[in-house]
Amino acid sequence: MECIEKRVDGEVKYRGVIVNVRLDRAQLENGRIVRREVVEHPGGVGILPIDEDGTCYLVRQFRYPFSRQLLEIPAGKLEYGEEPLSCAVRELSEETGFTADELIDLGACYTSPGFSSEVLHLYLARGLHAGRSHLDEDEFLNVEKHGLDELLAMADRCELPDAKTVIAVLKAARLLSKRP
Amino acid sequence: MECIEKRVDGEVKYRGVIVNVRLDRAQLENGRIVRREVVEHPGGVGILPIDEDGTCYLVRQFRYPFSRQLLEIPAGKLEYGEEPLSCAVRELSEETGFTADELIDLGACYTSPGFSSEVLHLYLARGLHAGRSHLDEDEFLNVEKHGLDELLAMADRCELPDAKTVIAVLKAARLLSKRP
Numbered sequence: 001m002e003c004i005e006k007r008v009d010g011e012v013k014y015r016g017v018i019v020n021v022r023l024d025r026a027q028l029e030n031g032r033i034v035r036r037e038v039v040e041h042p043g044g045v046g047i048l049p050i051d052e053d054g055t056c057y058l059v060r061q062f063r064y065p066f067s068r069q070l071l072e073i074p075a076g077k078l079e080y081g082e083e084p085l086s087c088a089v090r091e092l093s094e095e096t097g098f099t100a101d102e103l104i105d106l107g108a109c110y111t112s113p114g115f116s117s118e119v120l121h122l123y124l125a126r127g128l129h130a131g132r133s134h135l136d137e138d139e140f141l142n143v144e145k146h147g148l149d150e151l152l153a154m155a156d157r158c159e160l161p162d163a164k165t166v167i168a169v170l171k172a173a174r175l176l177s178k179r180p
Numbered sequence: 181m182e183c184i185e186k187r188v189d190g191e192v193k194y195r196g197v198i199v200n201v202r203l204d205r206a207q208l209e210n211g212r213i214v215r216r217e218v219v220e221h222p223g224g225v226g227i228l229p230i231d232e233d234g235t236c237y238l239v240r241q242f243r244y245p246f247s248r249q250l251l252e253i254p255a256g257k258l259e260y261g262e263e264p265l266s267c268a269v270r271e272l273s274e275e276t277g278f279t280a281d282e283l284i285d286l287g288a289c290y291t292s293p294g295f296s297s298e299v300l301h302l303y304l305a306r307g308l309h310a311g312r313s314h315l316d317e318d319e320f321l322n323v324e325k326h327g328l329d330e331l332l333a334m335a336d337r338c339e340l341p342d343a344k345t346v347i348a349v350l351k352a353a354r355l356l357s358k359r360p
Binding site: 155 | 183184185193194196197198199201203204206208215216217218219221241242243244245246247250252255285286287288289290291292293294295296297298299320332335336338341342343344346347350351354355
């Protein structure tokens with residue numbers, strides 16, 4: 001059984017810094033009217049930079065919702081009207097200083113499709129060239145080097161809780177095993 | 181450089197159906213006060229049920245934020261005070277009718293750690309026994325069978341955008357290759 005939900009009306013209930021929250025009324029195919037809450041997010045990118053020898057460059061940063069530091073791939077939000085690929089080039093440079101000869105598309109990722117419109121566009125960066133990182137004000141992070149094999153072992157031990165990071169690592173490993 | 185952010189104060193700006201939004205003031209180690217917006221979510225579970233022959237049971241359902249149907253592993257939100265494992269048993273039964281001899285922990289997943297407190301606990305379900313599904317009112321979904329190899333090929337072609345689903349599929353494939 002298919003069930004399409006048609007928006008009837010709605011309003012923005014919260015306008016925030018990163019997200020807005022919209023509360024809509026939607027009509028189900030059985031005619032019933034239901035409430036649908038949507039966290040609106042501009043979307044973003046995540047980039048796994050990897051060397052010829054399999055060394056990956058990740059960032060460790062404090063994440064306020066969990067009050068702890070997390071190991072993640074470099075990432076950031078799309079600016080208004082920005083293309084994902086341009087955003088990936090910018091964020092990679094800002095957070096790690098790298099430019100890359102090649103950004104391989106690892107696909108789009110819907111982080112929480114039940115309630116959030118956030119889409120992250122994931123990339124694998126190869127052919128890395130070092131440069132200077134240049135973080136936003138009040139952005140603090142450390143770049144850390146980890147071998148791809150080490151990251152896979154961490155994923156297997158459930159030690160990479162960040163969704164975009166474990167997806168990028170596992171997809172990159174499959175891709176590189178076919179196209180070294 | 182480490183940077184811990186200490187909560188100073190804050191308030192709930194939006195109380196919703198699935199989420200609340202809290203806006204805090206936090207103090208950085210350099211003394212500056214910053215705003216931190218947190219989408220509070222109760223957390224949930226996702227379960228990949230798999231047969232002895234590698235057949236996986238996924239659900240296809242309409243996701244309002246994207247106005248489209250998505251193929252996902254069975255999943256659901258934690259009820260107040262509910263343990264993740266109990267929630268996984270309940271959601272597996274509600275959405276697919278299955279009970280499972282074994283629920284293997286695939287780890288916790290932070291869907292959007294930059295702004296959301298959502299944690300999904302992922303499981304692989306084996307030793308499946310069929311039963312009757314019993315969905316919530318206004319919950320509509322179709323159960324679909326897909327081979328694990330087919331799901332891996334879809335992941336490689338970036339055709340599994342749901343984060344929890346691609347993580348569960350890729351982690352399960354690694355685990356089962358070592359422990360068939």
